[in-house]
Amino acid sequence: MLVFNADQVADLADELSGESATSSSQIQQVLLAAKQVNGLSIKQFSQLLSPAAESFLPQMAQLSQHITQQRFGKNIQLYIPLYLSNWCNNICSYCGFSANIKQRRTMLDMAQIKLEAQAILAKGYQHILLVTGEMPKLAGVDYLTQVVKFLRPLFKHISLEVQPMSVAEYQHLKAVGVDAVLVYQETYHAQTYAQYHLKGKKADYQHRLETADRIAQAGIDKIGLGALLGLYNWRFDAIMLASHLSYLQKHYWRSRYSISFPRLRPCLGDIPQQNLVSEKQLLQLILAFRLFNPQVELSLSTRESAAFRDMLLPLGITTMSAESSTQPGGYAQANQAQLNQFDIDDNRNTQQITQVISQLGYQTVMQDWHASFSR
Ligand code: SF4
Numbered sequence: 001m002l003v004f005n006a007d008q009v010a011d012l013a014d015e016l017s018g019e020s021a022t023s024s025s026q027i028q029q030v031l032l033a034a035k036q037v038n039g040l041s042i043k044q045f046s047q048l049l050s051p052a053a054e055s056f057l058p059q060m061a062q063l064s065q066h067i068t069q070q071r072f073g074k075n076i077q078l079y080i081p082l083y084l085s086n087w088c089n090n091i092c093s094y095c096g097f098s099a100n101i102k103q104r105r106t107m108l109d110m111a112q113i114k115l116e117a118q119a120i121l122a123k124g125y126q127h128i129l130l131v132t133g134e135m136p137k138l139a140g141v142d143y144l145t146q147v148v149k150f151l152r153p154l155f156k157h158i159s160l161e162v163q164p165m166s167v168a169e170y171q172h173l174k175a176v177g178v179d180a181v182l183v184y185q186e187t188y189h190a191q192t193y194a195q196y197h198l199k200g201k202k203a204d205y206q207h208r209l210e211t212a213d214r215i216a217q218a219g220i221d222k223i224g225l226g227a228l229l230g231l232y233n234w235r236f237d238a239i240m241l242a243s244h245l246s247y248l249q250k251h252y253w254r255s256r257y258s259i260s261f262p263r264l265r266p267c268l269g270d271i272p273q274q275n276l277v278s279e280k281q282l283l284q285l286i287l288a289f290r291l292f293n294p295q296v297e298l299s300l301s302t303r304e305s306a307a308f309r310d311m312l313l314p315l316g317i318t319t320m321s322a323e324s325s326t327q328p329g330g331y332a333q334a335n336q337a338q339l340n341q342f343d344i345d346d347n348r349n350t351q352q353i354t355q356v357i358s359q360l361g362y363q364t365v366m367q368d369w370h371a372s373f374s375r
Pocket residue numbers: 088089090091092095096097098099132133134202
């Protein structure tokens with residue numbers, strides 16, 4: 001079972017936030033190590049998150065680009081989320097689907113899913129991420145089984161971002177065709193987690209933390225991890241996320257992993273302001289993550305602006321969402337106002353994004369080839 005020494009990490013994150021905690025020569029040593037060995041220690045990763053590392057961002061970017069191209073080539077995988085339901089039992093104060101928000105809710109039936117799938121296929125996607133709020137009585141394993149069985153012949157890669165489940169439930173969903181499951185801890189700081197997750201199953205920090213173990217034990221090919229940047233000190237959450245990844249890779253080495261970097265976005269919920277993460281800090285985090293772990297997929301969503309995504313694209317990112325709608329039925333009935341989970345920032349269509357990818361000398365990949373071969 002995963003056990004973190006959160007107090008030690010909190011001390012380290014506080015120390016790193018201080019201007020003089022890490023010296024320039026220490027950063028230079030870490031960058032030298034990143035050139036010579038495959039990956040960095042948690043301590044070295046932590047040092048790359050310090051204020052002292054900010055003046056080394058150009059060197060970090062160059063190295064991150066080189067390492068990413070060595071491992072992944074000049075390819076960017078595109079995927080699109082399909083929101084199936086905005087019903088949710090939980091109260092998470094930063095989310096537009098939170099149960100306390102009194103708005104009309106929707107769950108797509110099979111006829112509506114067919115229309116959404118047709119609209120998504122017409123855009124050229126083969127990699128789809130199915131998303132629901134957390135209401136297992138409605139959008140539970142039976143519903144998801146029906147949806148995955150219907151979509152499986154149409155798409156090459158199916159990921160899920162839904163409520164945490166048991167090992168047996170994940171095994172069942174793998175058997176009907178699920179390739180990947182994403183579960184973000186939101187924040188690894190237990191007290192802060194309790195402040196924002198006020199009601200429902202998600203309020204159980206430990207149950208959520210151990211979800212990735214259950215996904216891996218079920219033999220799901222790929223596991224997506226992340227923290228919602230802006231809930232707590234980003235350095236603390238980044239170090240904990242990196243530790244979580246290292247733990248999982250050590251214990252469940254057959255699974256592949258991806259890391260996402262969602263920042264808080266406007267929605268109908270309350271957005272806390274005190275820990276917001278700047279673009280410069282997010283850039284630093286992504287570059288540090290690449291140097292820490294050259295093998296892991298790094299994913300960036302449409303939460304970020306077009307200009308920022310274009311700048312980051314050649315610097316370490318391997319996977320991006322595009323043309324996302326965060327409300328159920330948002331592709332086939334784009335003009336219908338529904339409850340959405342959060343506002344996106346990059347509103348370009350798929351063609352515009354693939355053009356940018358191509359102009360930067362990269363190739364757009366519309367499916368996960370590894371999943372297709374291993375299926
Ligand atoms: S973050 Fe997830 S669990 Fe929490 S309210 Fe939103 S959809 Fe529900």
